[in-house]
Amino acid sequence: MSNVTVCVRFRPLSPRERNAHGEAICITSLDEKSFSFKDDKEEKSMFCFDRVFYPGSSQSEVYEFIAMPIIQDIMNATNGTIFTYGQTGAGKTYSMEGPNFPDSQEKGLLPRVVDGLFESLRSSDEVHCTVKLSMVEIYMEKIRDLLDLAKDNLQILESKVQGIYLSEVTEIAVMDPADALKCLSRGISNRAVGETQMNMASSRSHCIYIFIVQQKSTKDGMVKTGKLMLVDLAGSEKVEKTNAQGKVLEEAKSINKSLSSLGKVINALTTGRMNHIPYRDSKLTRILQDGLGGNSRTALLCCCSPSSTDASESLSTLRFGTRTKYLKTPLRVNMNEDKSKSDQVIQHGVGSESCERILNRLRQNMTEEDVNLLEQLFVLEGIFFDPKSISAAELEDMAMKTITELQQAVGELKDTNLKLQRENRILKRKLLAGQELLHRCARYYVEDQHFLVKIYRLFNSFWAWILN
Numbered sequence: 283m284s285n286v287t288v289c290v291r292f293r294p295l296s297p298r299e300r301n302a303h304g305e306a307i308c309i310t311s312l313d314e315k316s317f318s319f320k321d322d323k324e325e326k327s328m329f330c331f332d333r334v335f336y337p338g339s340s341q342s343e344v345y346e347f348i349a350m351p352i353i354q355d356i357m358n359a360t361n362g363t364i365f366t367y368g369q370t371g372a373g374k375t376y377s378m379e380g381p382n383f384p385d386s387q388e389k390g391l392l393p394r395v396v397d398g399l400f401e402s403l404r405s406s407d408e409v410h411c412t413v414k415l416s417m418v419e420i421y422m423e424k425i426r427d428l429l430d431l432a433k434d435n436l437q438i439l440e441s442k443v444q445g446i447y448l449s450e451v452t453e454i455a456v457m458d459p460a461d462a463l464k465c466l467s468r469g470i471s472n473r474a475v476g477e478t479q480m481n482m483a484s485s486r487s488h489c490i491y492i493f494i495v496q497q498k499s500t501k502d503g504m505v506k507t508g509k510l511m512l513v514d515l516a517g518s519e520k521v522e523k524t525n526a527q528g529k530v531l532e533e534a535k536s537i538n539k540s541l542s543s544l545g546k547v548i549n550a551l552t553t554g555r556m557n558h559i560p561y562r563d564s565k566l567t568r569i570l571q572d573g574l575g576g577n578s579r580t581a582l583l584c585c586c587s588p589s590s591t592d593a594s595e596s597l598s599t600l601r602f603g604t605r606t607k608y609l610k611t612p613l614r615v616n617m618n619e620d621k622s623k624s625d626q627v628i629q630h631g632v633g634s635e636s637c638e639r640i641l642n643r644l645r646q647n648m649t650e651e652d653v654n655l656l657e658q659l660f661v662l663e664g665i666f667f668d669p670k671s672i673s674a675a676e677l678e679d680m681a682m683k684t685i686t687e688l689q690q691a692v693g694e695l696k697d698t699n700l701k702l703q704r705e706n707r708i709l710k711r712k713l714l715a716g717q718e719l720l721h722r723c724a725r726y727y728v729e730d731q732h733f734l735v736k737i738y739r740l741f742n743s744f745w746a747w748i749l750n
């Protein structure tokens with residue numbers, strides 16, 4: 283099973299959209315996983331995801347499908363990342379925090395995750411558990427600590443034990459859900475204070491909520507650590523559509539850069555170009571490194587407006603979601619002995635060497651039987667890809683991937699064709715204008731020649747008259 287879940291959520295039409303454009307929407311529901319989408323050129327395509335949340339869906343449905351399995355993983359010491367992606371106003375913050383955090387009936391993922399985490403921790407009694415919370419914001423490639431605004435340029439570091447971490451970030455140990463929500467509310471109001479200070483809108487920054495859950499066995503001192511990151515990404519709209527200038531343009535460029543780095547990392551991970559994953563291209567991808575390519579279960583919620591007027595932005599969000607769907611990450615358990623006893627860690631990822639090359643190397647030093655055993659172990663661990671082990675569901679998944687890719691390719695070809703036709707028309711117009719200009723020049727040239735001949739003759743007559 284893939285470790286990446288990609289879902290789409292369409293929010294209800296807003297009163298403004300209803301007033302301006304009536305009930306026109308760009309989607310037709312097919313079932314809970316697929317829908318037909320009408321783009322801004324009225325062309326239809328079908329999209330298929332792990333789950334589609336239509337406008338009537340509730341916050342608890344989103345939580346149960348997306349976050350509950352990840353919370354289970356955190357308890358089993360694997361990492362988890364949930365991120366919301368989409369244009370400004372598409373419903374990312376509504377889905378992540380819910381309206382009027384944390385009091386609303388319509389609580390979003392964040393407060394529900396807090397409840398879910400403590401609920402799961404309570405059910406285990408032979409372990410000592412701690413939950414630590416951090417909250418940061420990435421704005422113009424600078425990481426700000428939202429639990430201590432004085433720390434406005436945190437650095438990203440990497441260690442064998444912790445993986446990727448933020449140096450000197452404030453980590454608050456929280457005892458219960460109420461404590462955690464109080465801490466998160468503080469971070470959220472600090473974010474608003476910072477926005478006023480810097481005169482920016484929340485949609486211009488990425489916000490990351492980090493939960494570190496540690497479970498120490500009272501019997502043998504083993505420590506299991508799980509890291510859960512919830513990421514509310516900045517609006518993904520295209521710069522040219524925003525008519526941005528000055529500082530807003532700089533912000534938009536910085537967001538586009540980090541989101542396109544995210545796209546490149548996902549592309550590299552899904553197309554198997556594992557030898558260079560450009561995590562370091564942006565702060566966002568570097569922080570998410572553990573959550574994207576490493577030891578993590580990832581869920582992406584693509585938030586879209588259902589309005590036909592937003593079809594082009596929604597289409598690019600859906601394309602991003604489609605690419606992410608084929609990201610596969612190896613899952614491991616982060617288990618070490620108590621650090622005072624040992625610093626042993628589990629390595630992330632399989633590196634850049636291909637499966638066959640590694641096996642060949644092993645064959646040089648080991649018996650064929652041992653190599654086969656190792657290979658079986660790796661397949662069980664999900665490290666190597668074993669074609670024999672593909673299930674019908676995975677085959678269906680792959681077929682769907684091919685169909686979606688072909689549909690995308692057709693869509694892109696159509697776009698290119700339209701663009702080329704437009705360019706062709708412009709070139710033809712330019713050519714006609716050039717020909718017209720050339721004719722005029724030729725006419726003037728001929729007229730000028732006649733004029734010069736006339737002057738010359740006049741001059742000759744004048745000269746003859748002088749001489750006579």
Ligand SMILES: Nc1ncnc2c1ncn2[C@@H]1O[C@H](COP(=O)(O)OP(=O)(O)OP(=O)(O)O)[C@@H](O)[C@H]1O
Nearest residue numbers: 293294369370371372373374375376377484485517
């Ligand atoms: N599923 C939903 N049900 C009802 N209202 C919603 C839903 N999703 C979003 N909304 C409403 O739509 C508006 C925009 O949503 P939201 O602020 O979450 O967008 P956003 O994508 O986070 O935008 P930004 O990038 O600016 O932060 C809000 O008024 C929100 O209450």
